[in-house]
Amino acid sequence: MSIVKSKKISEIYTEKSGKYIKSQPIIGDSPFIIQSKELNLWYDETQALINVSLNIYKNKVTALIGPSGCGKSTLIRCFNRMNDVYDNVDITGEIFYSGLNILGKKIQVTKLRKKIGMIFQKPNPFPMTIYDNVAYGPRIQKINRKCNLDPIVEKSLKKAALWDEVKDRLDDSAISLSGGQQQRLCIARALAIEPDVLLMDEPTSSLDPIATAKIENLINELKKKYTVIIVTHNMQQATRISDYTGFMYLGELIEFDSTEQIFQKPKQDLTKRYIGGRFG
Amino acid sequence: MVKTMSATTVIKNKPSSILDLELKSEKSFTEKMVKPILFFSATFSIIIVFFQIFFFFQQASGAFAEVSLWDFITGTSWRPVEQQTYGAVPLIVGTFVTTLGAMIITVPIGILTAIYIAELAPRKLKKILKFIVELLSGIPSVVYGYFGLIVLTNWIRIIFDRPTGQSWLAGSIILSIMALPTVISVSVNALNAVPVEYKEAALGMGANRWEAISKVILPSAFSGITTAIILGTGRAIGETMAVLMVTGNTTIIPSPITNIFSPVRTITAALGIEIPETAIGGTHYTMLFALVIVLYVIIIVINSIAEFLSNKFNKKRDPKYLRKKKKKKPILSLQKSKIISRLNKKIFYSIFLHIFVFGLLLSWSNIWLALIGTIILFLIIKFYKRIPNKVQEKIAFGLIFSAVLMVFTTLIIVIGFVIIKGIPVISWKFLLSYPRDLGRDGGIFPAIVGSLYLVGGAVLFAVPLGIASGLYLAEYTKPNKFNRLIRMSIDNLNGTPSIVFGLFGFIVFCILTGWGKTLLAGQLTLALMILPTIIRTTEQSILSVPLDIREGSYALGANKWYTVKKIVIPSAIPGIITGTILGMGRAIGETAPIMFTAVVFNLRRLPNSPLSPVMALPYHLFLLSTTVPGGQENAYGTALVLFVLVLILYGMATLFQSKIEKHSEKHFILR
CATH class of the missing domain: 1.10.3720.10 (MetI-like)
Known part of the structure; x- marks a missing residue:
């Protein structure tokens, strides 16, 4: 994609959301929890994100859709600096979390990740007991006494709608759970450190429909207290659970709006064609 | 003034809860110390290698004050005690011939067994064979030496009617058993690394199993198998105790050079026997350390070749390398690369056969038998293409089975000897x-x-x-x-x-x-x-x-x-x-x-x-x-x-x- 075209797209976007934002309340009581500004990201020589500017609303579910390899996962991995794990990544631009640029050098990444939790594509429970999995996060923060941990574990598992299924076998290995249970365990694990934001990277892509439905119900519950950003391949899923939707294509954010707007009256032709199933 | 907002204006309010994100005290003392400590441990290997080289040169320094380097390299007599002659040739020849003999036995048996383990064996048998190979590598060299001394040299003495069985042949046989596990396990890894799609493609085109193995899998694993052979050679050269116990340890050059019943002394055996008998710092002592340097150089050369080959092997599988290679190569040179790969195959087969023929010559040392064997082999090569595929497969599988059987029998004989003789003594x-x-x-x-x-x-x-x-x-x-x-x-x-x-x-x-x-x-x-x-x-x-x-x-x-x-x-x-x-x-x-x-x-x-x-x-x-x-x-x-x-x-x-x-x-x- 040429540079000229990419500039054009981001201008259009800025104009539009600028209009939209004017009607919102101003400084001091911002509706946004995460904002990215002119974000560019390279893996070695390949540019994976091009001028992405995006606002994420507090306590809402935001879905990112788009074809494979469009940069959705890369984008949300920027929000908790998970891309730091790889050493071939270069980033320019800014990401603000509650007004603080988290790409700054002074940022303590570990503390940031406590505020912004993440759920991965494949359930990745640690090879230890269910209890220890949930207690992993609190233990990092030096909460070690059982009398303090027990209520956290119970509360988190309840929030993740897993408590009833595992309360009698907390000392079993997490590996013995089914795929859907494992994913809910991972959600419970993330909730145990009380984050503000939950990043979900295609959390249901490796699960069967029943487990998926459970996770989706859970997300609907979670948005009362948390901001959820979910990457999904599944457009029905985006319409079912999200309040806002962003459509990405080849590393650019093509369109961002309320989910209703995107799926019923998309402004960009590209979006229309993708939602219409004409490519993807 | 009321600020209006756009997506690119950013709100500059900071809730107090996230202020501490900016504090820079992230790394605790332990975390800071971890990396240096680990780094120090990792550099330890370099330090050891450095000191090894340093000390060997230091101990060997002064070696050539009395004996010239030329005499050391070309001298054909190593009699430090009786004649004060320090010619390393008999020892180097001893090391060379025992290793060569060992590889002649090990390479065909090892590769065939590896093919069986990697491609043909049923799952359960595969596990058993892997354990056998592991066990063969685990049996202490002194036990092999003991077995060689008591059983093998005796057999050689009786079968070939010689005054003593302690010989080059005995050393080679024992070394071949000891190098076998290395050759087998590295070859198995190389064969397993061949993508299963290659095999499926070959079988899908109607090739039988042996054709898939010989024409697709073996050529793909070629450099891996070569690495295996070289590593096995290194193992054989470095072995001390077993060789020392069975080769007779006379510092002579076999005459004629093919006399497999001649006793020999290897470099390692010379070190093992003579170091305890010398005065530290004397001429003999320094000469022995000059030998250590020779041994060290041989081993380093062998390791480097193995390293180089296995790097090449790994690179071949690296998609990045493949992409680069494709870019560089114009379509025209396709012809050339085809010729090269055909040549490679030919070289591989001819080496294989030469080793085999030479092995027959050696192990029978009966010119008539060897001649007949060679003629049969020649005929096989000559008419190999005319043999129906099914028969080819049968012949090949027959050879493979007999190789596996030999490995199995060897283990049983060695273990059986140890157990049967040992049990009555235990109390x-x-x-x-x-x-x-x-x-x-x-x-x-x-x-x-x-x-x-x-x-x-x-x-x-x-x-x-x-x-x-x-x-x-x-x-x-x-x-x-x-x-x-x-x-x-x-x-x-x-x-x-x-x-x-x-x-x-x-x-x-x-x-x-x-x-x-x-x-x-x-x-x-x-x-x-x-x-x-x-x-x-x-x-x-x-x-x-x-x-x-x-x-x-x-x-x-x-x-x-x-x-x-x-x-x-x-x-x-x-x-x-x-x-x-x-x-x-x-x-x-x-x-x-x-x-x-x-x-x-x-x-x-x-x-x-x-x-x-x-x-x-x-x-x-x-x-x-x-x-x-x-x-x-x-x-x-x-x-x-x-x-x-x-x-x-x-x-x-x-x-x-x-x-x-x-x-x-x-x-x-x-x-």
């Missing part, structure tokens, strides 16, 4: 009493305890260091030049013959420190020897911990050290334990590293401090069988005890290994 008295009458009578209690002390101590030193180095290599470093230097040093240490470790330990821990023969010196020497095994297995098991589990930990706000401590190391522990046990199995059977540094014969009490000498099983067996007439009975018992200890260790390692495999399989399926 509580034998296990729990002290030796009497130079070990002819009484028991081996102090030798068992001494061996356990030696191995225990070696593990105590090597494991922390090995885990730290492995951890550094797997987690805390990126590929750069220094990292490569560390890896090269580790590979080098891994290929260094055990007698070289023994001499290094002797110089550093016995002479430089002034301790003399001590338990501690033996433990340290063995520790250096098993260090590379532990580093490698640690690195591999750490790398096999999946990335997504680490990411899960990072996403919860864990820092690197916390993740390593809580997730990575616990998952890697079974693998590390396996590596450690294998290292112990190797350490307990080694004689060469401890014979100069720690062990003495016929001790009446247990060591009471780390600075007192000990007895050890392999050395006890060595002396009973070579220098104590009438020590036969107790030697059988000692060999059995040593073998059982090794068997227990290897059995444990295999159990652990299969547990890990089961665990990871389960993990994999459920996720």
Whole structure:
């Protein structure tokens, strides 16, 4: 994609959301929890994100859709600096979390990740007991006494709608759970450190429909207290659970709006064609 | 003034709860210290290699004051005691011919067995065969030597009607058994690395199994198999004790050169026999260290070739390399590359056949039989293409089965000998009493305890260091030049013959420190020897911990050290334990590293401090069988005890290994 075209797209976007934002309340009581500004990201020589500017609303579910390899996962991995794990990544631009640029050098990444939790594509429970999995996060923060941990574990598992299924076998290995249970365990694990934001990277892509439905119900519950950003391949899923939707294509954010707007009256032709199933 | 907002204006309010994100006190003291400590441990391998080279040159310095370098390299007489002649040629020839003979036997059998294990064997049999190969590699060299001395040389004496069976042939046969596991296991890895799609493609086009193997799989694994052969050669060249016990140790050049019944003395055997008999610092002593340098150079050259080949092999599989290669190559040169690959195949087959023919010549040494064999082979090559595919397959599979059978039989004969001869000797008295009458009578209690002390101590030193180095290599470093230097040093240490470790330990821990023969010196020497095994297995098991589990930990706000401590190391522990046990199995059977540094014969009490000498099983067996007439009975018992200890260790390692495999399989399926 040429540079000229990419500039054009981001201008259009800025104009539009600028209009939209004017009607919102101003400084001091911002509706946004995460904002990215002119974000560019390279893996070695390949540019994976091009001028992405995006606002994420507090306590809402935001879905990112788009074809494979469009940069959705890369984008949300920027929000908790998970891309730091790889050493071939270069980033320019800014990401603000509650007004603080988290790409700054002074940022303590570990503390940031406590505020912004993440759920991965494949359930990745640690090879230890269910209890220890949930207690992993609190233990990092030096909460070690059982009398303090027990209520956290119970509360988190309840929030993740897993408590009833595992309360009698907390000392079993997490590996013995089914795929859907494992994913809910991972959600419970993330909730145990009380984050503000939950990043979900295609959390249901490796699960069967029943487990998926459970996770989706859970997300609907979670948005009362948390901001959820979910990457999904599944457009029905985006319409079912999200309040806002962003459509990405080849590393650019093509369109961002309320989910209703995107799926019923998309402004960009590209979006229309993708939602219409004409490519993807 | 009211500010309006756009997506690019950013709200500058900071809730107090996130203010602490900016505090820069992230790394605790421990986390800061981890990397330097690991780094130091990793550099340890480089330091050892450096000191090895340094000390050998230092000890050999002055070697050529009395004897010229030219006389050393070209002299055909090595009689240091009688004539003060120091010509290295007989020793170099001795090393060369025994190794060559060994490889002639090992290569075909090893490769055929590897094909069977990798491609043909049913799953259960595969496991058994792998264990057999592992066990063959675990049997102590002194036990092989003992077997060679008692059984093999006797057979050779009777079958060929010679005055003595101690000969080049005996040395080659014993070495071929010892190099076999290396050749087999590295070849199996190379064959397994061939993508299964290649095989499927060949079979899908209607090739039978042998055609798929010979035309697709073997050529793809060519460089891997070559690496296996070279590593096996390195193993054979570096072996000391077994060769020393069966080759007769006369420093003559076989005449004619093909006389396989001539006794020979190898470089390693010369070191093993003569070092204890020389005055430190004398001409003989310095000349022996000049020999060490020769041996070291040979080994380094061999290791470098293996390294180079396996790098090439790995690169071939690297998609990045393939892409580059494609770009560089214009379509026109396709023709050329085809010719080259055809040439390669031809070279491969011809080497294979030449080795075979030569092997026949040697092993029969009967010109008529050899001639007939050669003619038959020639006919096979000539008419091979005309033989129907099915018959070809049958012939090939027949050869493969007979190779497997030979490996199996060898193991049974060696183990059977040890067990049948050893069992009558074993009793509580034998296990729990002290030796009497130079070990002819009484028991081996102090030798068992001494061996356990030696191995225990070696593990105590090597494991922390090995885990730290492995951890550094797997987690805390990126590929750069220094990292490569560390890896090269580790590979080098891994290929260094055990007698070289023994001499290094002797110089550093016995002479430089002034301790003399001590338990501690033996433990340290063995520790250096098993260090590379532990580093490698640690690195591999750490790398096999999946990335997504680490990411899960990072996403919860864990820092690197916390993740390593809580997730990575616990998952890697079974693998590390396996590596450690294998290292112990190797350490307990080694004689060469401890014979100069720690062990003495016929001790009446247990060591009471780390600075007192000990007895050890392999050395006890060595002396009973070579220098104590009438020590036969107790030697059988000692060999059995040593073998059982090794068997227990290897059995444990295999159990652990299969547990890990089961665990990871389960993990994999459920996720």
